[in-house]
Amino acid sequence: MEIYTPRTYISQSKLEEHSGVSQGRYTLGLGQEAMAVTGDAEDVNSMALTVTHALLEKYKIDPNTVGRLEVGTETLVDKSKSTKTVLMDLFPNNTDIEGATVINACYGGTAALLNAFNWVESDAWDGRYAIVVAVDIATYARGPARPTCGAGAVAVLVGRNSPLALVDPRERATHASNVYDFFKPDHSVEYPVVDGALSQVCYYRALEDCYTKFCNKVDALNGVDQSSQGGSKDGDHFDADSADYFVFHAPYNKLVQKSYGRMHFVDARRKHARKLEGKNLFAEEKKAEEDDESDSPIAKEYLTKPIEDTYSDKALEGTLKNVSKSSYNTRLTDANAASKIVGNTYTASVFFGLASLVDKVGSRGELTSGKTAVVFSYGSGALATMYRLHIRDPTQSANETIGQGRIFTIDEMVKNLNIDQRLASREQVHPQELDLALETRARMHRGGAPYSPVYPTNGRMFPGTYYLNGIDSKWRRSYSRVPLDSEPEPEGTSTHLAPPMVLRLAKREALSTPVTGVLEVLTKSVSGTALDKYADAKARVACVITGTSAGMPYGDEIGKVFDLPISKNW
Known part of the structure; x- marks a missing residue:
């Protein structure tokens, strides 16, 4: 696996202020500490290129040994041409690569992963690797959802070994299911x-449905009867404490905490249902179950109440938080750290x-063979899947071909991921x-073409x-790569990211370089108060000549970026 997130980020505590x-x-309310932020110099194509190239480099994967490449994203830059096709520039001598771009809110990456699993296990598999790329830039209009923005990409190498x-x-x-909790019908905006309220309920519904079905399937595979009549003990049934670890889709961490509590609630309801079905228990077994249930911190009334009526119950929410807290700390804290x-x-x-x-x-050397991680993925609209991964020690296999005989290890993944150090090297910027x-x-999204990004690259982005x-x-669209020997500016020494303003010529005078004529501000995105914060940084504003002015004489200057000093007299 390989991850990527932009080098610049914002502190959530500073954003509160x-x-x-x-x-x-x-x-506390969202459970978040920081968020990645990026301007117009990055899009999903560039981030997908970054993370895929890094995966190939770090794990020394020959591009010719890849037979499937699929991308999951909901941040579309083109309604027809897929991000997968852009990534083909990384495979110049290999056109025989299946896969496309999969779209359904936050679920696209998981759909791509399941497709890769199925391909590797099918008769169509030719021994080559599959790569799955999940990439998005989460953006929201001004309002309560804006603090849940972010940006990142992950590339996953899939094979049999x-x-x-x-x-x-x-x-x-x-x-x-078919719900309208989160959707993007307006193509003129990102x-x-x-x-929000419906989206949380839909997440709960999907989780509880997947979890109940998952438990039943695992129990059936293990020969555990679903009713008390079959003689199976409660300890035999799969529950929220059965897996070593859980990984949840995490738009914000507080939702994950609440959702894991809901899994414990489902466990209590399933146990109660099994008790009601049991007709032939020995008296002492029945008494033991009743005593066990009476000791449960979850009030008995909730065990039979329609589950839809419990989603907004704050008292129950508090109880479930306490019931699941210890297990959450053990099974989910590590998985939630990066998000x-x-x-x-x-x-x-x-x-x-x-x-x-x-x-x-x-x-820590604790992700050892035999342990398991249950993964829950959710995408609005809605699609969700829960599946279980097993940790194992790969072995060489004689029937594996085209590079699949190579052994990958958890230790190698840890060395290459190095998440803590990489995130610590980011640059914190002003909220x-x-x-x-x-x-x-x-403005880039609705501004038309041509367009030249105004945000800085070298010195403000990670090498590569x-x-x-x-x-x-x-x-x-065309892309370049920051040189690997580029030195990022140390935090605290670089200027603020340029506050962009779009300008136009107020008078139809000949366009030259530097710009002459009278310019007027179309978008005053920097207020007087905000301007004060940039005064000590010799701030300059990147300007792009657009519209009618761009078609005037010297049109070959279209899209070039000009620097003008910020003036408080604007």
């Missing part, structure tokens, strides 16, 4: 239409959780940069990062 909300609104294995493909369950400081990454979120689990637990970046991205060069007059 900047937004004027109560202390803890985002850090893996330390994380889907041993039995029957150990999974899916939920599919922002989604969100029903808490990267933010929401949509399709990549659940994969960041898996990478974080490998990095944290693996570095104002979030609004400025999103305003810039919004791909970035958007520009969009030409035919809407074709």
Whole structure:
């Protein structure tokens, strides 16, 4: 596995201060610590290029040994041409690669992974690797959802000789329904239409449905009868304490905490249902079950109450938090570590959780053969799947071909991921940069072509990062890579990210370089108060000549970026 997130980020506690909300609104209320932020120099194509190239380099994968490449994303830059086709530049001598781009909110990456699993286990498999890329830039309009932005990408190498294995493909369950909790019907903007309250309920419904089906399937595979009449003990049934670890889709960490509590609630209801079905228990066994149930901190009334009536019950929510707290700390804390400081990454979120689990637990030497991790992926609309991965020690196999005989280990993954150090090397920027970046991205999204990004690259991005060069007059995007020997500016020494403003010539005078004529500000994204914060940084604003002015004489200057000093007299 390989991860990528932009080098610049915002502290959630600083964002609380900047937004004027109560202390803890985002850090405690959402359970988040930071979020990645990027401007117009990165898009999903560039981030997918970055993470895929890094995967190939770090694990020394010959591009010719890849036979399937599929991308999951919901941050579309083109309604026809897929991100997968852009990635083909990394495979110049290999055109025989199956796969496309899969779309369904945050679920696309998981759909791509299941496709890869199925391909590797099918008769169509030719011995080559599959690569799955999950990549997104999470953006929201101003409002309560904006603190749940983020950006990131994860690339996963899939083959038969893996330390994380889907041993039995029957150990999974899916939920599919038609709901409008989160969707993007307006193609003129990046922002989604969100029903926050409904989205949380839909997440709960999908989780509970997947979890119940998953438990039943695992019990059946293990020969455990679902009713008390079959003679199976409660300890035989799969429950929220059965797996060593859980990994959840994490738009924000507080939702994961609440959702894991709901799994314990489902366990209590399933146990109660089995008790009611038991007709032939010995008296002492029946009495023991009744005593056990009477000791449960979950009030008996909740065990038979329609589950839809429990979603907004704060008293129950508090009880479930206490019931699941110890198990949560043991089974989910490590998986949630990265997402808490990267933010929401949509399709990549659940994969960041898996990478974080490998990095944290693996570095302690505790992710050993025989342990299991249950993964839950959710995408609005809605699609969700729960499946189980088994940790194992791969062995050489005589029937594996085209590079599949190579052995990958958890230790190698930990060494290459190195998540803590990589995230610690990021640059913290002022909370104002979030609004400025999103305003810039919004203008790029609706501004037409050609377009040249105004955000900085070298010195502000990690070495090896791909970035958007520009969009030409035919809407074709081109990309470059930050040199591997590039030195990022140390935190605290670099200027703020340029607060972009779009300008135009107010008078139709000849366009020259540098720009002459009278310019007027079209978008005043920097307020007077915010401007004061940039005064000590010799701030300059990147300007792009657009519209009618771009078609004037000297048109070959179209799309070039000009620097003008910021003046408080604007």
